[in-house]
Amino acid sequence: MENSKAKDLLKRYSEGKCSPEEAALVETYYNQFNVGPGSELTEETLEKNLDLVWENLSTRPKKNNPKLWYSLAAAIAMVTVSVGLFYALQPRHTLEPSAVLSAELNHIAPGSANAVLTLADGSKISLDSASKGRIATQGNVALNRGADNRLVYTNGRDVTTTNMLNTIETPKKGEFQLNLPDGTKVWLNAASSLSYPVAFSGKERSVVLTGEAYFEVAHNKKMPFKVRTGTQELEVLGTHFNINAYGEGRGIRTTLLEGSVRLNQIGSTEKRLLKPGQMAVLRGETFEVEPADTESEIAWKTGYFIFNEEEIQFVMQKISRWYDVNVTYSPGVLEKKLKFGGIVSRNRNLAVVLKTMERTGKVHFRLEGEKNIVVLPNN
Secondary structure: OOOOOOOOOHHHOOOOOOOHHHHHHHHHHHOOOOOOOOOOOOOOHHHHHHHHHHHHHOOOOOOOOHHHHOOOOOOHOOOOOOHHHHHHOOOOOOOOOOOOHHHHOOOOOOEEEEEEEOOOOOOOOEEOOOOOOEEEEEEEEEEEOOOOOOOOEEEOHHHHHHOOEEEEEOOOOOEEEEEEOOOEEEEEOOEEEEEEEEEEOOOOEEEEEEEEEEEEEEOOOOOOEEEEEOEEEEEEEOOEEEEOOOOOOOOEEEEEOOOOOOEEEOOOOEEHHHHHHHHHHHEEEEEEEEOOOOOHHOHHOOOOEEEEEHHHHHHHHHHHHOOOOEEEOOOOOHHOOOOOEEEOOOOOHHHHHHHHHHHOOOEEEEOOOOEEEEEEEEE
């Protein structure tokens, strides 16, 4: 019985007759079974897993409860989620493809691991083309690139190197991971930079961030870890948190997932303590603390965009950074304060992401030149 229902689902999927929710779940398992890009989703592929597909389809949360959708997204965070989940949260519309969704936009691929490392002497290393293994030394500290492409600093206890600073920068359409000399793990988002000493010593571990990064700080109660971003300084002993310091009208946003952090406004007595599940937003001279949507705040780290009723300009800011495109708005778009909610993989080409947004019936897009995207309202 269940197996036959799942086969029927697979048949409807192959014929393009699935609802967005059904298509999302089929494609989730499609990716979970490691079917390569361009492969066909056949009955043989899912034969041993049909009951599991149907079980998840039958118990899926109703689309009028966005929080449950985000919980589902978190549960399957290790696989590529179908773009169907994005517009499953929105009214369904059938739209004619716009010019921006034509084949000429398919060349705009998503970002990837890409960064430039500036050493203490000012020399630069392009990390997207650097080979595996040792790529440089700084004093007695070795800089290695592992099989997972992560940059790792080892033997960072040599005090003679503490005055040597390195800076890693990601361009638009880039991201990178590294292990700092103390073992702290850092995920750096697109258009971001991190400056840090080659070896930590003294009473604190201090780094400077622009853009956005997620930190898993190695515990050391004798040497607090500090992150400076613009007018904010964050201090921890060992914890997991995300800092978004792009600004762009949203302030400096700090989201705590584990442990505790203390936030200071540089040059002021303004301070805040954060608990797990909270987010602090520094606007001007004031911190605002509120419950955090942790899934959407760190979705970029696991390869997704998750939008929780975000206004169009903030959605497009993320897309602009990740795909390295310019975005402009036709008159009246921003005044409508259009909001979007849902999830979409950051591994899809730009044409797929924009087509998904168009299916909400709220906007459509036009391509001008090589990479200039114009956002237009649906009348």
